[in-house]
Amino acid sequence: MRESSPPPSSGRPQRGAPDRKARSGSPVLTAAGLVKRYGDTTVLHDAALDVHGGETVAVMGPSGSGKSTLLYCLSGVMTPDAGTVTYRGERVDTRSDGRRAELRRTEFGFVFQFPGLLPELSAAENVALPLMLAGTDRRTAITRASTLFPALGLDGLERRRPGALSGGQAQRVGIARALATEPAVVFADEPTGALDTETGDEVMSLLLASAVERGAALVVVTHDERIARRCDRTVAVADGRTSALERS
Numbered sequence: 001m002r003e004s005s006p007p008p009s010s011g012r013p014q015r016g017a018p019d020r021k022a023r024s025g026s027p028v029l030t031a032a033g034l035v036k037r038y039g040d041t042t043v044l045h046d047a048a049l050d051v052h053g054g055e056t057v058a059v060m061g062p063s064g065s066g067k068s069t070l071l072y073c074l075s076g077v078m079t080p081d082a083g084t085v086t087y088r089g090e091r092v093d094t095r096s097d098g099r100r101a102e103l104r105r106t107e108f109g110f111v112f113q114f115p116g117l118l119p120e121l122s123a124a125e126n127v128a129l130p131l132m133l134a135g136t137d138r139r140t141a142i143t144r145a146s147t148l149f150p151a152l153g154l155d156g157l158e159r160r161r162p163g164a165l166s167g168g169q170a171q172r173v174g175i176a177r178a179l180a181t182e183p184a185v186v187f188a189d190e191p192t193g194a195l196d197t198e199t200g201d202e203v204m205s206l207l208l209a210s211a212v213e214r215g216a217a218l219v220v221v222t223h224d225e226r227i228a229r230r231c232d233r234t235v236a237v238a239d240g241r242t243s244a245l246e247r248s
């Protein structure tokens, strides 16, 4: 089953409705008919997802249903065996590895369950890294990276090494790193999965607020219904197929 098309927009959608934010224009990212196999096992059967600029989309489903695989195909980390992924009108799935890597560096941001910060670099240097990889000189990159710290509640932690950060602080540094290149789409895979409930809520609030503030769309894989409810809409993945999840 394909994700159903958005209903025609009729003014401001109501809070709690399946589509809380009016989506207009073409999606920035579109995936259709995705099939992905690992050896003999087909993990995605006919998955589809549209992401509009600035919207927040939760991806939910049972363990092993293919959520992460869908995220990897959408973001060009993996190529699907069939189907198409299109970013701003251009095919992603047919690009070379190098061009997909470039797209990931420049247009997309990633937040994972564990931030994977480089231990020998300071927090600000970790955030600056994607900017430096994109060609920004070190000093400018660190200055620009540091501007993200206050909004993420990280003021004063710029010079800290990751080993001296709490789990929540480290994840917020990871969020800053994902936002440093001003991506159009941020992909988050269980971003609060390793945190306690309170810290997770805090981190999720900052992720949602900072992505929305910067106009980035957010696609977040989560098992947490409370997180999904805070997103504009939810897409369910079951047995490798996607469908829009109606909310009660």
Ligand SMILES: Nc1ncnc2c1ncn2[C@@H]1O[C@H](COP(=O)(O)OP(=O)(O)OP(=O)(O)O)[C@@H](O)[C@H]1O
Binding pocket: 038, 039, 043, 061, 062, 063, 064, 065, 066, 067, 068, 069, 070
């Ligand atoms: N590299 C791989 N090789 C073989 N099988 C894989 C590989 N990656 C994932 N799988 C399998 O594909 C299926 C879907 O995995 P995926 O990680 O996409 O699911 P998920 O819905 O994100 O699961 P979870 O909620 O547990 O993280 C699972 O059965 C998994 O074991």
